[in-house]
Amino acid sequence: MAHIIVVGNEKGGSGKSTTSMHVATALARMGHRVAALDLDIRQRSFGRYLENRAHFVGKEGLDLPSPTLGQIDAKNPNDTDPLSASMAALEGDHDFILIDCPGSHTRLAQMAHMLADTLITPMNDSFIDFDLLARMSPDGKVLGPSIYAEMVWGARQGRQAAGAGPIDWIVLRNRLGTQAMHNKRKVGTALGQLSRRIGFRVAPGFAERVVFRELFPRGLTLLDLKDIGTEQLSMSNIAARQELRELVQTLNLPGVKVDF
Structure with a gap:
């Protein structure tokens, strides 16, 4: 059975597609068979990222390891169930299937969370995005889990009832400031307390870097730069790697043994 990685939250602009592309491509470059599904039927940022990659690789005659982009046959993800068919078509031939969810609640996204062996939730490092996980009082006290956290809890309960094993939930702190700012410390403290309460791990993600926006039109990642002739990486690119x-x-x- 393929290991299912789901990248999801219910807020846009948190770096889900960038995270999905880099994790999926890193696994492919390490020799794993990786499939990808984009459940954001309207925006399709992750899907277009992979399509851009296929076009660029073909045009330039390059041989870059790439995830296989699966297809979702759905005109309305809220009242159809195409996910099972898509997963069945991919599972037998791949080691990992990475699913990128939209920044909103849909039935497909809810189903994907129930399939997740590993769940990655990127969030911008601010209390605006912290609201994705928990409701807070004006004086900074956690009042209770958010609707999204409750949805993840429901997915965990569903998997347990089906005997499918636990979800390893990782909250990714994207766009971390380089300075030890007061707000950064407060968010970190609040995440640490909440992680013990509702059961997730916290990991540092990606800083805000221009290179991510520059790579998208060609479908490239940080790991591809030397393959396209970039002889010397900048300090920013090295830090991003x-x-x-x-x-x-x-x-x-x-x-998975990380070797890059």
């Missing part, structure tokens, strides 16, 4: 290495190590996926 290290962030990706630490993320993949933190995920602790089965059979």
Whole structure:
């Protein structure tokens, strides 16, 4: 059975597609058979990222390891169930299937969370995105889990009832500031307290970097730069590669030995 990685939350602009593309491509470059599904039927950022990659690789005659993009046959993801068919078509031939969910609640996204062996929830490092996980009082006290956290809890209960095993939930702190700012410390403290309460691990993600926006039109990742003739990486690119290495190590996926 393929190991299912789901990248999801219910807020846009948190870096889900960037995270999905880099994790999926890193696994492919390490020799694993990786399939990808984009459940954001309207925006399709992850799907277009992979399509851009296929076009660029073909045009330039390059041989870059790439995830296989699966198809979702759905005009309305709220009242159809195409996910099971898509998963069945991919599972037998792949080691990992990475599913990128939309930044909103849909039936397909809810189903994907129930399939997750590993769940990655990227969030911008602010209390605006912290609201994705928990409701807070004006004085900073956690009042209770958010609707999204309750949905993850429901997915865990559903998996337990089906005997499918636990979900390893990782909350990814994207766009971390480089300075030890007061707000950064407060968010970190609140996440640490909440992680013990509702059961997730916290991992540092990607800083805000121009290179991510520059790579999208060609479907490239940080790991592809030397393959396209970039002889010397900038300090920012080297730091970003290290962030990706630490993320993949933190995920602790089965059979994965990080070698980049």
